[in-house]
Amino acid sequence: MTPDVETVRTTHPHVPMRKNHLLLMAGATALLIVIVIAVWLMARPTTLYPVRMNGKYAYINKSGKLIIQPQFDRAEPFTEGYAAVQTAGRWGFIDKNGKLTITPQYDLADPYSDGLALVGVGPRLGYIDKSGKFVINPQFAGAGQFGNGRAPVMENGRWGYIDKNGKIAINPQFDEGGNFSDGLAVVRIVDKFGYIDKSGKVVISPQFASAGDFHDGLAMVKLGSKFGYIDESGKVRINPQFDSAGDFSDGLALVAIGHRYGYINRSGNFAINPQFDEGGNFEAGIAPVWIGNHEGYIDKHGKYIWNPMS
Numbered sequence: 001m002t003p004d005v006e007t008v009r010t011t012h013p014h015v016p017m018r019k020n021h022l023l024l025m026a027g028a029t030a031l032l033i034v035i036v037i038a039v040w041l042m043a044r045p046t047t048l049y050p051v052r053m054n055g056k057y058a059y060i061n062k063s064g065k066l067i068i069q070p071q072f073d074r075a076e077p078f079t080e081g082y083a084a085v086q087t088a089g090r091w092g093f094i095d096k097n098g099k100l101t102i103t104p105q106y107d108l109a110d111p112y113s114d115g116l117a118l119v120g121v122g123p124r125l126g127y128i129d130k131s132g133k134f135v136i137n138p139q140f141a142g143a144g145q146f147g148n149g150r151a152p153v154m155e156n157g158r159w160g161y162i163d164k165n166g167k168i169a170i171n172p173q174f175d176e177g178g179n180f181s182d183g184l185a186v187v188r189i190v191d192k193f194g195y196i197d198k199s200g201k202v203v204i205s206p207q208f209a210s211a212g213d214f215h216d217g218l219a220m221v222k223l224g225s226k227f228g229y230i231d232e233s234g235k236v237r238i239n240p241q242f243d244s245a246g247d248f249s250d251g252l253a254l255v256a257i258g259h260r261y262g263y264i265n266r267s268g269n270f271a272i273n274p275q276f277d278e279g280g281n282f283e284a285g286i287a288p289v290w291i292g293n294h295e296g297y298i299d300k301h302g303k304y305i306w307n308p309m310s
Helices: 026-043
Strands: 008-010 049-053 056-060 066-072 083-087 090-094 100-106 117-121 124-128 134-140 142-144 151-155 158-162 168-174 176-181 184-189 192-196 202-208 219-223 226-230 236-242 244-249 252-257 260-264 270-276 287-291 294-298 304-309
Touching (some): 100 117, 124 142, 202 219, 219 244, 226 244
Antiparallel strands (some): 117 124, 151 158, 176 184, 192 202
């Protein structure tokens, strides 16, 4: 999906939710290589993906194999080894074995980023570490995820940024603030979007009707009635031509022509033609797509590894 400022939370009723690895003693060397590869294969993280089955959420691997049984009311993707899940109206976290590591107790929860997770307790938002301990107590009416050591927060209706100690790093001054990525964050000043660096300096002046996060050196922007992509100098790299667009992830970006979604590469060419009703970001070669209300997963060739189902 393609919100203006993505993955920022707010509990304020009047602020919309906007919602990255010689040929000496040949025999011994070959054996060592085999051992190293085997250890790497066993140690490397396995990406899991949430899917809905019979009204409950489960997790599958990249091959479409069911790894964690359906049991959650809602589920978020895994990041940094953990995933936020909801049961009985409360959010907690599981590991990749499906074991609860943090008991469901929050009113909302976002995936881990920079080692911390944004959670909500009542009308306030704060940040916890991977043990579930609050590192930054719930105190904000609006907040986003950490990136590059900064997180957007809202104070008195204005957005600024805090560091991982909870101290103000960029004074609240923006009408809206997005997450830092690739060293830049999208901000809104009045009705236009631009970008700031970690010091809070505006490096791309507010001029866009909508904008997304930088990934792989490109960011989605809206110019006129169409979406395109700019580089970190603000230069247009993919001309505005799409009716909707999302951030680049895993080398591809979700875009729409009319009401059909597909994926483009960094050259702006379609890698997967528009054919879906909705779509999500690629991660480790897999992306969620929807046909009507039915969700599936595709690979980078557009082939289903998990057929759409409710």
